[in-house]
Structure formats: C-alpha cells, structure tokens
Amino acid sequence: MKTNAILLTDGLLHLVYGKTAHGLISGMSRFPIQAVIDPIHVGKDAGVVTDGKMRHIPIFASVEEALSALNPRPTHCIIGVATHGGRLIPSLLESLKVAIQQNLTIVNGLHELVSENPTLYPLLKQYGVEVIDIRKPKHSSQLHMWEGKIQNVVTPRIAVLGTDCAIGKRTTCQKLTQACNQQGIKTEMIYTGQTGWLQGFQYGFIFDSTLNDFVSGELEHAIVSCVNEANPELILIEGQSALRNPSGPCGSEFILSGGAKNVILQHTPGRQYFNHGNKVKYPLPSLVDEIALIKAYGAEVLAITLNTGSLNNETWQAAKQRIHLETGLPVVCPREEGVADLIPIIRGVL
C-alpha cells in the first residue's frame, strides 16, 4: 500500500524545533509528506514556510481538517517537532488522539514513547492502531560493542560535525550525499538521528537514545554493514551536537570510533551562544579553536559550511569572507550556493 503522511508541527514549523519537519518537507521522506498540521501557518505552503520554496504541501489547522480535505487519505501521522526533554506535550496529545481515532499509524521520534503514554495507550488498543516509536531504546542484547573492525575499513569517511546543535549538520550531510552521487561518487550517509531514519537512509542508528556503552559499537556496526552491503566509494557521517556543547558534548566518537579522517564543519556566524534556550549562556567556541580540537583528535577539517540563519545577503557574504581569512579554509553556504564547490575538495581525499 502506498504510504502518505501528515506531519504535526504544533506551531513550531518556522523554528529550529521544527528541524525534523524541515528535513522531511525539503527532501527525502520514508513516508511522503502530504500535508502539515500547524495552527499558526494555516493556508500557507509548508515548503514556503520552511525555506521559501513552493512544494505543494498544504498546511491545515487540525488533523480533522486535513483528513476531510485530503485525497488520497493519508496513512501515517508523524510528529515533526522536538519538544523540551522530548516530551509529549498536551497540544500534541490532542492531535494524536484524533489521528489514532482516525486509524493513522503514529510515527514518533520523541524520547517519550507514544506506546507507553497513559492517555494514548488505551486508544491505540481500542482502535488497533500501530505505533513506530523511533527512539524506543534498543535492549543491550540488540546492540553492538565496538570491536575494532573499523581498522580494516578502507572506504574514506568524512564526518559532518558542527559547532553547535540545531545548526544544519544533517541537511548539509544530506546535500553533500546527493551532490557526490550526482557527480558520480558513490556515497552513503550514515544517519545518527531520528530524522535521518525518517528520511529513509539505510545505515545508521539513533545516537541519543542508545545506551552510552554501545554508541561506538553501533557506529562501527553501521559503517561496516554499509561497506559490506552497499560498497560505496565514500561514507559521510552525520554528526550530533558539538564537541564543546555542555548539554551533551559529542563528536570525538565519529573520528575515533568511526575512523573519520576528515571533517566538514558546519557553523552559523549569527549565533553567539550554544542553543540551550534563554536561561543558560555558554559562548560558542571560535572556529579556529574548534578546528584545532578536531585536529587533536586526529582529523582534518576540509571546509566550513555556513548556516546563514536570518542574515541578509551582504552580511552572510561578509561573514563567509571573514571566516575564510580566519581559518584559511574553503567556506561554502549550502542553502545559498549549493555544495558543488565542495566536490573537488572531497575528491582530493578519495
């Protein structure tokens, strides 16, 4: 049966909390997106709200309104936002109740599991509805320990790291994967977040819902499986968080456990502090320091990619020039310029 999904974004479609939705709307989706449910963007096109490109994905105020308007009828309902602590907040619960009563399969990437929610669980039973809780932690018996097999993998690996979370690492990694394949470099992306799974990538794992002791082994297993089954020329690894992010430092795993010898570093020149909400202010590191830290782990930064956020043309071009002078590295703005300029650099390490 053909699957089509509606996407709940709960008033957050235009914000960084909607980054899962952005990924699904702007490109690949395991379940093609038919409509978005977001009360504050009703009547607009989801592509236009996300990145200014018309994608013919309408936005409705409620699940009911979407279902009465859509033909064919959608089969899946995906939660497309990140909430604080990954909780099922009341506004989401209301939409999910309706979706369950309408027999849509629920797809949830939050830490809080739909299948365990005391409000939703009885409804799921009553309506016989299926749930895919993407972040449901795997039992240790299903997880892999790191074994050092990565030492024998000769396929080059490039990690797409960032100086902060919610900065566009996955989007850049995905654009690079597409561009490399278009240029004849057979490339696979290792996903490390729920969005990557939702987008339909084959090899990877959900980093943040994995028991800590198995993170390195799951990464190794994903890479080794990818090499054995798909035999690509190049592997790009989606990074998570940032090396110096106090809310969850991350990044050395990709270099040390995954053996990435090169890094593309995503940065945003408009951001001064780590993205922790308003209460906590930790300044972002300088790019030069971050590049040195990556080098200390044994990997070389090949280029900087910039998420230009809400900067105007003049400002991002000035930032690009300044960062190039500061770091001596190629600097590319994927949204404005695409990633074609990175292909020769990547060919250089193959």
Added chain:
Amino acid sequence: MKTNAILLTDGLLHLVYGKTAHGLISGMSRFPIQAVIDPIHVGKDAGVVTDGKMRHIPIFASVEEALSALNPRPTHCIIGVATHGGRLIPSLLESLKVAIQQNLTIVNGLHELVSENPTLYPLLKQYGVEVIDIRKPKHSSQLHMWEGKIQNVVTPRIAVLGTDCAIGKRTTCQKLTQACNQQGIKTEMIYTGQTGWLQGFQYGFIFDSTLNDFVSGELEHAIVSCVNEANPELILIEGQSALRNPSGPCGSEFILSGGAKNVILQHTPGRQYFNHGNKVKYPLPSLVDEIALIKAYGAEVLAITLNTGSLNNETWQAAKQRIHLETGLPVVCPREEGVADLIPIIRGVL
C-alpha cells in the same frame, strides 16, 4: 538484617577484568565481602591476591563450599567481574544457579540482566529470590536532561580522568576522597560506574548504561543533589574510559557538563596500547598531548597519578621522574606512596 556477600570472580580475580572485585575487597562495600568464589585462587586470601594485603577474606572453589564453611551465612551474591560485552557467561550462570537455589540475593553489574536471563528467571521465581541488576537501564522518564543548573554551583569539582580505561581512576578517586576527608576537607565523590554504587557512594549514576542524551543531565543532577544535600567543600568526579579511547571516548562531559575546572590524570607507564584485548592495537596518546586536549576543553591538569602495574621499584621510580620532567606536573603513585602529596595541591584550588 546484616548483609554479607560472597563475590564471584570466576578465575579473573588477579586480572583487570576483576577490577570491580578489587574495589570491593580493598575498601568500601555496600554489602561487606565475606568470601570470594574463584576456582584458580582457592585457599588464598582475596586481599593478598588483589594487592598483597591480608584482609581475611577467604577464597573458595564454589558457592556450595563457601556456604558450608561460612558463619554467619551470607545474604548476597555479587558478580565481581567484567566479561566481554557484559554477558553472563556459562561459568557464571552455574554459580548463580546455586546461589539462587541457596536463596542469596543476586547483585549484578553486567549489561546482561540476571532478571531477564532465560535460565535464571524461572529459578528466581521458583525460589522467590531478589535480584539487583545495577546496570538495568533507567527509563527516559526517570532520567534528567541537562538544564545548565551547574552554572550556579560554586563547589569546586575535580575530575579524575585517565589516559585509558581499566587504569585505576576509581581507586585513585576513592583514595583522594578518603584522604581529603581525613585532612578536614569535606569531600564527596560522584560515582559514574557500577562499582562506585556497589561501594556505597551516595551520589552518581551508571555512565555506560544511561541513554546517551541523558548522560550530561544525570551528571548535573548528581552534582546538584550532592551540593544541596551534603554541602561538601569539594566534589571529586570519577571519570570513565578516556578522551581518546576509540572503543568509547569519554571525558569532556565531566569538564563541560559537570563544570570540573581541574583534573587529576591517571596514567600507566607500562601500557603502550589502549586496553582492547589483543586484536586491536591503538597506541595510547602521549601525556603531553592528553594534557593539552584537557586544556582545550577548559580544564587544567593538577597532577598525574600513576598506576605502576607490574613495574618494579626502580622502573616505576624512573617513570615517575621522567613523567614529571616531561609534563612539569607533580606525579604521585597512589598504591606505593599514598595520595597525601596531592592534598596541598587540592587545597590550592579550594
């Protein structure tokens, strides 16, 4: 009721795989150790096997033999070894079956849970025996997200990190905690492994069986709880693994998420490669590089502590001198010299 435990070490008491046992035998234990079960060390004293000190803890060949010899009868049976992947290997299963049939409470720090083992589970039911699976992963609803509360904690924190796993970080951290308290510095240790819990420490969490997204928050929560409830002058944080260990890099969390401004760095001059068994050889970093990496994260190494392993007197003294010259830092061998020399250095950061 008074609790007393027997400790299963399964032929590994003298090896690094027995490090949990070493911690319990040599000092604190939540459940006092009455005897050890280890077929290859029968008849010796467990303290003598562990670190050469008589501790009047006999070693028996089997659970049956221990139970017929011991008075009072033990109440608990603790698994005191680490196995590959944290699995319940057949030799352990045999001893555990007997322990369950003898109504001993089972205490297990392996990843594989006794409460879920298909061989043991029916026996547990049949005999009505209790199990404490220390590493049973907590559900996300029981875990804490990092919130940045650590910014308001003024109590100094020193992390005891190491250049490798299984190198003596916990032992050094524990010795330092005792020494500081003896010298009138009210000190608490934050445990991060199952042995720390087994030893009876109050504040901490099991690092490696925590869902990755919550590691930083659990660390913050342990520190904040410790400050609010125990109000120490100093907090020592037990490190895990090593910053550059490819099988599971770790350490930046303690500095960034736990706000440790200082580090005591445990090292072993006798080791050339990371401790991954024989198949995989990754050279250990130089101490100078490791100190620089710690500095890049914003913490200062106060001193080096050495696990002298099997080096003779002359060799470890030469290594100590050489490392002092290389790093310019104080170097102490806790086993041979105690940790008293570190107290003035610690006072310097209070």
